[in-house]
Amino acid sequence: MSSQLASLESLGTIRDAVGKALLRLGEEDKDVVVLTADVARSTRTRWFAERFPERFVNIGISEQDMIGFAAGLALGGKKPYAAAFAMFMMRAWEQIRNTVDRMNLNVKLIATHSGFSDHGDGASHQSLEDIALMRVLHNMTVVIPADPPQAYKAVLAIHRVKGPAYLRIGRDYSPPVTDPSAEYRLGELELLRDGEDVALVSAGPVLAHVVEAAKILEAKGLSTAVANLHTVKPIDEARLVKLAQRTGLVVVVEEHFPRGGLFGAVAETLAQRYPVPVVPVAAKGYGHSARSVIDLYERHGLMPDNIARSVAEAVEKWRKK
């Protein structure tokens, strides 16, 4: 265990972790085939290509074809992983919907460079809609790991899912936030800290900022819970309801537009099961180029101090009522 722990701690960035997990799957399961759309280096699927050249196909800059190809592989009994930037995976949404999801095919989608993570490339490469698009699909499982160890374990977990799954990761920035030795439980809301005044729900790299924000709030006397909604679909209704019951106020923080993503998932669930105020802290509009992702987080109110301020405002607003 300790050697595995050590290796999980030295996974590198989140996309490195996914690349290494795919290598492991390639060793363990001969039916795994990896596809990419001319982003083998960027998605780290190149490592798989070097180790298992026969089971790797670079489809070129044609994501729609890649999804159809993946669907064909799945029909042919293989277990395809199609990797592309989250933004350009969306280009093939209708193929994902009509071919992969409708036939409930065992196709795994690895969406990298999501949110603001591709800071330098600007708005054309920064996906702020993909969670919403994938979450509405009937059969799709949607997973957003927070950091490299969780990403590694999440890839192994979705491999066991029979049917389509979407794994959303960023590019590089992903501070450690989960316990590397913890078992990964797909579909289970992960409580990172408990609290009674307000619950913060988030996923992905920005979760680390949420944890920091909780510390700031705690210092101001607000008992703040933080939960990692790494599996957006299927959503853990029971644990979300418990969180809402305990705190009576939920703030959802995400690297996505505040429509249809994590906020949508949490609000839809609680509206039916246990209505409490749910407040979004999310992207304020399209991104743009920046030298560092931190600049974009600051601009969009996703740094720990911004988040803490937004949460304090929400508490102020809703506690009065």
Add this chain to the structure above:
Amino acid sequence: MPIVSRVELIGRIDSFPAQPRAQILHQVSLRARNRILRMASIEKSIHVGSSLSSLDILAAILLGRGLRRTGDKPTERDWLILSKGHAVPALYALLVELGKLTEKDLDTIRDIDGLEGHPDNRLDGVDVSTGSLGQGLSIAAGIAYAMRLDRTWTTHRVFVVLGDGELDEGQVWEAAATIAHLGLSNIVAIVDVNGFQLDGATSEIKDKGDLAQRWRSLGWRVIEIDGHNHEMILAALSEAEASPQPVVIIAYTRRGNGLGILEATGGQHV
């Protein structure tokens, strides 16, 4: 080439008396045409013209050449993908010949809990769900690649039937390039060139250019035939199977073939 221990012919034409295959196909097509017309009289929204233009091609694949199975794995059989899914009444009409549907089943076309308006692979005899144009060739590529990995790709074929209107979809050309690049010679594409798409003649809506040249330029072998001549279709299919390159059969057809009032017109309903 791997030794094939068991070959099951999914089509059953070989059990017919020893008549020339093309002659049998002619009879099959006549019966199937009647079924398509009956479906059209029951449910007017079906795509009659397109079903009638694809019928002879599908009959030749399913009953003339026949799909083959050598084992239980999905890569141990031939596949047929109707990428122009709106022509599915033609497939249903032929599934009756194969005993997978009854004449009565056809009466449920597009009815709730009846036969779907576009191919759905939950129905025995429909290999792949389609309906959204432009996707079949990519799916074929994935299946053909799985066959390559399983070393069955010299034994088994993936047939894909596309429409000429469908070629407007850019994904078709993405897939055409992928297949040629990977050398997936176990794919046989057949384009049903009936000259029409939903809103009118293909030349009016969007001209398709020199079709043979478009495929050839990517590395496909092109065979051009009369898509209603069973002998020619069968000969083209045999030639395609022997080819070391992926083959596209460009089949010139008449929309509404066999039905004078609809033949080669843009009319949708009988």
